[in-house]
Amino acid sequence: MLSRTDARAPGSKAPAYRLRLTDFDLTLPALGLLVLFFVVPVAILLARSVSEPVPGLGNYAELLGSSTYLRIFANTFIVSGLVTLVSLLIGFPVAWALAIMPSRLASVVFAILLLSMWTNLLARTYAWMVLLQRTGVINKMLIALGLIDKPLPLVNNLTGVTIGMTYIMLPFIILPLYGVIRKIDPAILQAAALCGANRWQALVRVLLPLAMPGMAAGALMVFVMSLGYFVTPALLGGTANMMLAELIAQFVQSLVNWGMGGAAALVLLVVTLALYAVQLRFFGTDRMGGR
């Protein structure tokens, strides 16, 4: 490919075009890095799921046949679904308000969103571990208000994981949804009002349907991100609420069972990729990603 660069002759129109052919070469270093330290290791891990301890699909049969593991799969979906639902319920009104409120006030809220997103994940999780513990501020406040008699178990259970993960996922649903609502033409809602729709009708039959693509895309992204989450569930969840990522880590770290670890990783990968395929198919690529 280098010879093509040498072949360019000054003055002709060809060189610029020929130079472009070598642009592929520029991507080779990154491609090499990715193949060697991403594609190959993941492929080896997945291969071990059908070769260790004995060749065959034994690991998958064990993984999908045992009620212990099925409960972990179910739990992963329940937590992710719950986090997505709560994020959506809070995220929609906030994104809506941000799209129409005076820009001064909106920029303050945006700064808080960014600060929260950029703050170290462990620092945020730690904050919730302290806030939600038995002697924590939230329990104390509820007791002081007379709402409860003795401290509620808020951490090391489903409540703790849901609160902690919603806290992390909210910005990821608010920001894309804000972009979608912002683009809706206010005249459409004026038209709805002129045609006699009251607020509720305008909300349910005009605004919500128009915001639906953004809600679906944001919800899918939060759901997929939640599926693979490790740190927050491990610190805020209990042993009864183990999620799939923790199971993978446990297979590899404590049990040193690479076959089962690989099989569980494949399950997570397949579900994630399938959901991303849905996302790409219906919503395009522009709302993908995020930390």
Add this chain to the structure above:
Amino acid sequence: MLLNFDRLGWWKLVLIGITLLTAAFLLLPILFIAALSFGSSQWLIFPPPGWTLKWYQELLADPRWLESAWTSFQIAIIVTVLSVLLGLVTSFGLTRGRFMFREALKALFLTPMILPVVVLAVALYAFFLQIGLNGTLTGFVISHLVLALPFSILSITNALEGFDKSIEDAAVLCGASPFEAKIRVTLPAISHGIFSAAIFSFLTSWDEVVVAIFMASPTLQTLPVKVWATLRQDLTPVVAAASTLLILLTVLLMVLVALVRKGLKS
């Protein structure tokens, strides 16, 4: 109606109320941790019975905290430099190139960003155990580079796509070599993309914990691993002090970004 703030009526109050509550929900835990780090209570009682700096003293007196912070910093800086350089070269290839499978290649470059980190962590852990890179600085740098590169490529590609290439061609017509034109014309024009690539790469590595948990050895660990290991034992206020310093760093980075954006606009 619904999209006109002044004509919302009492709905306006509801929306503003939810938004302010959410903002408080997002902000208060961060402020809470910062306040607790100065509180004298070992059991993290709030409001604290008194104020003290002893958790910061304890943090700074323990060489393991400082060592892990230094390790994190070294890794993050190396990753940032490599990620920006590699991101630049790759982005030029991706935006200027007209080769087959360009879109597929672009998608491949972005995959580490969307896949569950735990899968990459476990896969690299197994791989590095075999080739002897586990628990080494090189191992950390490579794995964080894989995670940071997509953000770098995305930022720089976006900037390059918004840059009119004919300006670079004009420089070449005026006598600059193609390389010189890229360095002196194109790079300054896409500096905002390079800047966000650097910030994202740094934060990706500096805050990364899942891969680091697997990659760490008893002698080499990053700051997030140290926080993680401490949290698994107890909720000591020393972690509050460490978290507060991390929050401070975040605020500084945000101010830096805001200043640079302002500088670029004017």
